[in-house]
Amino acid sequence: MEATPLLAAERIDKRFERRLDFAGRLAVKLGAAPGNETVHALDGVSLAVRRGEVLGVVGESGCGKSTLGRILAGIMPASSGRILWQGADRDRLTGTERRTVKLAVQMVFQDPASSLNPRMRVADIIGEAPLVHGQVTRAELGDYIDTILRDVGLDPAMKQRYPHQFSGGQRQRIGIARALAVEPQCIIADEAVAALDVSIRAQIINLFDELRQKRDLTYLFISHDLGIVRFIADRVVVMYLGRVVESAPTSALFAAPNHPYTVALLAGAPRLEDRKRAFAAIEGEIPSPLNPPRGCHFHPRCPHVMARCREEAPRLSEIAPGRLSACHLNQA
Amino acid sequence: MTPTLDIAGLSTHFFTRDGIAKAVDGVSFSIAPGEVLGLVGESGSGKSVTGFSILGLVDPPGRVVAGAIRFKGEDLVGADAQRLRSLRGNRIAMVFQDPMMTLNPVLRIGEQMTEAISAHSKATKSEAQARARDALGAVGIASPEERLTAYPHHLSGGMRQRVAIAIALINAPDLLIADEPTTALDVTIQGQILSVVQRLVARSHTALLWITHDLSVVAGLADRIAVMYAGRIVEQGAVDGLLTCPRHPYTAGLLASLPERAVHGGRLASIPGMAPSLLNRPQGCAFRSRCGLARPECGNAMIAEKQVGDRRFACLHPLADSAGQVM
Ligand SMILES: Nc1ncnc2c1ncn2[C@@H]1O[C@H](COP(=O)(O)OP(=O)(O)OP(=O)(O)O)[C@@H](O)[C@H]1O
Numbered sequence: 213m214e215a216t217p218l219l220a221a222e223r224i225d226k227r228f229e230r231r232l233d234f235a236g237r238l239a240v241k242l243g244a245a246p247g248n249e250t251v252h253a254l255d256g257v258s259l260a261v262r263r264g265e266v267l268g269v270v271g272e273s274g275c276g277k278s279t280l281g282r283i284l285a286g287i288m289p290a291s292s293g294r295i296l297w298q299g300a301d302r303d304r305l306t307g308t309e310r311r312t313v314k315l316a317v318q319m320v321f322q323d324p325a326s327s328l329n330p331r332m333r334v335a336d337i338i339g340e341a342p343l344v345h346g347q348v349t350r351a352e353l354g355d356y357i358d359t360i361l362r363d364v365g366l367d368p369a370m371k372q373r374y375p376h377q378f379s380g381g382q383r384q385r386i387g388i389a390r391a392l393a394v395e396p397q398c399i400i401a402d403e404a405v406a407a408l409d410v411s412i413r414a415q416i417i418n419l420f421d422e423l424r425q426k427r428d429l430t431y432l433f434i435s436h437d438l439g440i441v442r443f444i445a446d447r448v449v450v451m452y453l454g455r456v457v458e459s460a461p462t463s464a465l466f467a468a469p470n471h472p473y474t475v476a477l478l479a480g481a482p483r484l485e486d487r488k489r490a491f492a493a494i495e496g497e498i499p500s501p502l503n504p505p506r507g508c509h510f511h512p513r514c515p516h517v518m519a520r521c522r523e524e525a526p527r528l529s530e531i532a533p534g535r536l537s538a539c540h541l542n543q544a
Numbered sequence: 545m546t547p548t549l550d551i552a553g554l555s556t557h558f559f560t561r562d563g564i565a566k567a568v569d570g571v572s573f574s575i576a577p578g579e580v581l582g583l584v585g586e587s588g589s590g591k592s593v594t595g596f597s598i599l600g601l602v603d604p605p606g607r608v609v610a611g612a613i614r615f616k617g618e619d620l621v622g623a624d625a626q627r628l629r630s631l632r633g634n635r636i637a638m639v640f641q642d643p644m645m646t647l648n649p650v651l652r653i654g655e656q657m658t659e660a661i662s663a664h665s666k667a668t669k670s671e672a673q674a675r676a677r678d679a680l681g682a683v684g685i686a687s688p689e690e691r692l693t694a695y696p697h698h699l700s701g702g703m704r705q706r707v708a709i710a711i712a713l714i715n716a717p718d719l720l721i722a723d724e725p726t727t728a729l730d731v732t733i734q735g736q737i738l739s740v741v742q743r744l745v746a747r748s749h750t751a752l753l754w755i756t757h758d759l760s761v762v763a764g765l766a767d768r769i770a771v772m773y774a775g776r777i778v779e780q781g782a783v784d785g786l787l788t789c790p791r792h793p794y795t796a797g798l799l800a801s802l803p804e805r806a807v808h809g810g811r812l813a814s815i816p817g818m819a820p821s822l823l824n825r826p827q828g829c830a831f832r833s834r835c836g837l838a839r840p841e842c843g844n845a846m847i848a849e850k851q852v853g854d855r856r857f858a859c860l861h862p863l864a865d866s867a868g869q870v871m
C-alpha cells in the first residue's frame with residue numbers, strides 16, 4: 213500500500229464570480245446577457261503530493277495552476293472539496309494543530325518585486341512570521357535570520373536593506389528565505405523562476421534543489437516551462453481548463469505522453485536541438501474558462517475527437533501503474 | 545548582393561540624471577533578404593534599444609550617438625523623420641511583445657488594416673477590404689470576414705498578436721523587426737505564430753530580425769544568431785555552429801545553464817554573479833567578473849571582434865573550436 217501523501221486535494225472546485233465591466237452591465241440591463249459571470253477555475257481537481265518529492269504542475273495560462281497552488285497553500289478557500297494534510301481534513305483541525313499545519317505549507321511567488329513589502333527591511337520581512345508564531349525568541353532572531361540568509365545565498369550584511377536595493381534574482385532569494393523562515397515542510401512555488409533571466413534562473417533552480425536536500429522539503433512546482441519541469445520534477449500533473457488531464461512520472465510522461473493535449477503541448481515546445489524547423493501547432497484558441505466546451509474540454513482542438521467526447525467528460529483513470537489520464541481513447 | 549539591413553558600430557546612449565547609460569555600444573550585424581537573424585540576450589542587454597534604433601524610434605534622453613544603419617544601402621541614421629515614417633509600416637515593419645503597442649484600441653480591426661494598406665498604396669476601398677480579409681485568414685484567424693468588425697479587446701491575446709503580425713506583413717515588408725512577440729504567449733499559441741511568420745517571411749523574402757531571450761525559439765527559427773551582453777554583441781554566427789560549439793564564454797555559460805541539456809536530478813551549470821550596470825560598465829570585457837577564463841589583460845581595453853569563418857566573437861581567450869584550435 214502507498215504511504216499517506218503529505219498533502220492532497222480531493223475533488224476541489226473553485227468558482228469565481230466575475231463582476232461585469234460597464235459594457236457587460238449594460239448588456240444585462242438591455243436583456244442581452246445573463247447576470248454576473250462565473251469562472252469555473254477548478255473543476256473537481258484531485259492530486260496527491262508525496263513526502264519528499266517534487267511534483268510539477270504544467271498547463272497553459274488560465275488553466276488554474278495558481279488557483280490550485282493558493283488553495284493547497286491555504287491562502288484561498290475552495291468552493292468545495294477537501295484538502296488533506298497527512299490524511300487529515302485540514303479544515304477540521306483546531307488549535308495548535310491547525311496553526312502548525314498552516315505554517316507547514318508556504319508559497320513562493322513569480323514576481324519577487326510585488327510579493328515583498330517595499331517598506332520593510334529584509335530582516336523584518338524574514339523575521340516577522342517566526343517571531344509572531346513564537347518559533348524563535350527575539351534574542352535568537354538575529355542569528356536565525358543570518359542562517360536563513362546564508363542558506364539562500366545572500367550576505368547577512370545586507371539584511372538592513374529594502375527589497376528595491378536588490379536585483380531580481382536576489383529578491384527571489386528573499387522570497388524563498390521568507391517562506392523558509394517558518395520551517396515549512398512543503399513549498400509551493402508558483403512560476404518562481406519565470407521572471408528571471410536564464411543565467412540567474414539556473415542559480416535559483418539549484419538553490420531549490422540544495423534546500424530540498426538540506427531541509428527535507430517537498431515541492432509543488434508550478435511552471436509553464438516544460439524544460440524546467442522536466443529537469444526538476446519527479447512527477448508531473450498536466451492541467452487543461454480547470455481539470456487535471458494527465459499525471460505521470462516525469463520520464464514516462466516525456467517519453468510517451470498519453471493525453472492528446474499533453475502530446476500537443478510537448479510537440480509544440482521549442483527545443484534547443486531544433487534547426488530550421490517547420491513550426492506548426494494545434495489549431496484553435498484556448499477556450500475561455502467562462503464558457504468551457506461541453507464534454508472533454510479539449511475536444512474543439514483535439515485531432516482524435518469522437519462523438520462521445522462532445523457530450524461526456526472523460527474520467528481521470530489509471531492507464532498504467534502510477535499513470536493517470538482523462539481521455540476516452542483509453543477506454544476504446 | 546546588398547544586405548537588406550546592415551548595421552555598423554551602432555551606439556545608442558541614454559543621457560540620464562544618473563549618468564550615461566550605454567544601452568547599445570558598438571553593435572554590428574547584417575541581414576540578407578530572406579534571412580532570419582535571432583538576436584538573443586538577457587533583459588537589459590540592449591536588444592529592444594537596437595530594434596528601436598533601426599526604426600528611428602529612440603526618444604530623448606536617448607540618442608543614436610555613433611554608427612551606421614543602412615537599409616538596402618540607404619542610410620537611416622541621417623534620414624529625416626518623413627522618410628522614416630514612409631518606410632515604417634511599409635518597407636520596414638515591426639511587432640512587439642505587447643500587440644497593443646501597434647493596435648489602436650478604439651478602431652475596428654478592419655479599419656486598422658485597410659488604413660495600413662491605403663497609407664502606402666492606391667488600393668480602392670473594396671480591394672483594401674479584400675486584402676485585409678485575406679491577411680487575417682493567412683495568420684490562421686477563423687471567420688476573418690466577421691473579425692474585421694471586431695475591436696482589439698474582443699480578441700484573445702494570441703489573436704491580437706496574430707492581427708498585429710497580419711498588419712505588419714500586409715505590405716510585404718523587406719524587413720520585419722519582431723521584439724519578443726511570443727514571450728507572453730502559451731506554447732500552443734506561440735507555435736501558431738511562429739508558423740505564420742515563417743511562412744509569410746519565406747513567401748515575400750523578408751529579412752527577419754527576431755529578438756528574444758529564448759534560445760530554444762531561435763534554434764528552430766533562425767539562420768544566424770547574435771548574442772548580446774551589456775550593450776554589445778559578444779558572438780554571432782550560423783545557428784548550428786554557435787549552439788554546438790560556442791566560442792565566447794558567455795554563450796557557453798548561457799547554453800550550459802539551460803535545463804534542457806542538463807540531466808534530471810543533477811545540478812545546472814550557472815553563471816555566477818549578474819550583469820553589470822550599463823551606467824558604469826567596467827573597462828575591457830564587461831563579462832569579466834563572471835568569466836571563469838578571465839585574465840588580467842581582459843580588463844585593459846575594449847575587446848576587438850575576431851572573425852573565424854562565419855563566426856565573430858569578442859573575447860581574448862575564447863573556447864576551443866570543434867577542431868580543438870584555440871587561436
Ligand atoms: N480572483 C479572481 N477572480 C475572478 N477570476 C479569477 C480570479 N483568480 C483567477 N481567476 C480565473 O480563474 C482561472 C484560473 O486562473 P489561474 O490564475 O489559476 O490560472 P493559471 O493557470 O495560474 O494561469 P497563468 O499561467 O496565466 O498564471 C482564469 O480564468 C482566471 O481568469
Ligand SMILES: Nc1ncnc2c1ncn2[C@@H]1O[C@H](COP(=O)(O)OP(=O)(O)O)[C@@H](O)[C@H]1O
Pocket residue numbers: 558560565567585586587588589590591592593594604605606822
Ligand atoms: N528610456 C530609457 N531611459 C533610460 N534608459 C533606458 C531607456 N530605455 C532603455 N534603457 C536602458 O537601456 C538598456 C537596454 O534596454 P533594452 O534594449 O530595453 O533591453 P532588452 O535587451 O531587455 O530589450 C537597459 O539598461 C535599459 O534600462
Ligand code: SF4
Pocket residue numbers: 471472473508509510511514515516517518521526538539540541
Ligand atoms: S476525450 Fe476525446 S476530445 Fe478529449 S482528448 Fe480524448 S480523444 Fe480528444
Ligand code: SF4
Pocket residue numbers: 792793794829830831832833835836837838839842847858859860861862
Ligand atoms: S575577454 Fe576575457 S573575461 Fe571576457 S569573456 Fe573572454 S576570457 Fe572572459
Ligand SMILES: [Mg+2]
Pocket residue numbers: 277278279402403
Ligand atoms: Mg498563474
Ligand SMILES: [Mg+2]
Pocket residue numbers: 591592593723
Ligand atoms: Mg526588450
